[in-house]
Structure formats: C-alpha cells, structure tokens
Amino acid sequence: MRPTQSPNSSPDGAPTPDDLAVEMEQAVEDDAVPSGLLAHAARRLIELSEENMQLKQAIESRPMVDQARGVLIAVLGADEDEAWQVLLGTSQHANVPLRYVAEALIASATGRPIPDDLRIPLRDAMGRVRSDRRGKPDR
Numbered sequence: 001m002r003p004t005q006s007p008n009s010s011p012d013g014a015p016t017p018d019d020l021a022v023e024m025e026q027a028v029e030d031d032a033v034p035s036g037l038l039a040h041a042a043r044r045l046i047e048l049s050e051e052n053m054q055l056k057q058a059i060e061s062r063p064m065v066d067q068a069r070g071v072l073i074a075v076l077g078a079d080e081d082e083a084w085q086v087l088l089g090t091s092q093h094a095n096v097p098l099r100y101v102a103e104a105l106i107a108s109a110t111g112r113p114i115p116d117d118l119r120i121p122l123r124d125a126m127g128r129v130r131s132d133r134r135g136k137p138d139r
Helices: 017-029 035-076 080-094 098-108 116-135
Strands: none
Touching (some): 035 080, 035 098, 035 116, 080 116, 098 116
16 A cells, blocks of 8 residues: 655655655554554664664764864874774773763863773773874874
8 A cells, every 4th residue: 555646755756754654554543554563663663763862962962072072183183083083992992972081071171180980991092093193104
C-alpha cells in the first residue's frame, strides 16, 4: 500500500515522514501490520531517537570543542588536526565525553586546574602529539 503523491511529497516523489506516518496509522487500524514489524519499528524508533539526541549534543558542544582546540593550538603550537587528536585521545583514554575534556581545557585557560581524572590522559595525548611531530619532517 503506497500513498498517493501528496503536495508534501519530496521532488523525487518519495513520501514525506508525515505521509508515512498516516500510512502506518491506517495499516495498524486495518490490522495490516504484523506485530513483528511493529516491534522492529519500535526498536528502530528508539535507536533513531538516541542517535538524534547524540547529534543534538554534538551540535551544541561544537563551539566549545572548537574553543578547546584553539587553546591547544595556542599552548602546544599544534595544528588543528593535532589539537583534535589531543582532545579525542584524552576523551578516549579518560573514558569521558569530549565536551567534558573541552570544558576542562577552556577552564584551565582561565587558571582553573585540570581535573585529576584528565591530567594523565591529557599529558599522554599531548606527549604523543609532540613525539609524532618530532618524527615528521619540518612543515
């Protein structure tokens, strides 16, 4: 059962999410949807909701992460990729969200100490960047 093209259909004729929702509601009312399909759709909806939440958090924390990269560029003389590697490596080795690392670095630029749980992973990540830089030819 395919809905007729509505004024809201995409340019390629594909149904919009609203069209699909109406179609799904009608199929459920008509008992035309097997329960296994509904369970799968519910699981997928949960997965997509979680992904959507993570993407929103990433978008909201992006300016903070960029600011923290700027701090690392200024402190380390790192390039953008090296600064990103420090942030990412610290986050992974400390097992904390990237935004937590970014917040701590920004706060450290104003004189607050780096939290204990980040001190060693940050030092190690910075050390890796420095040693990688020594192994590369001059830029």
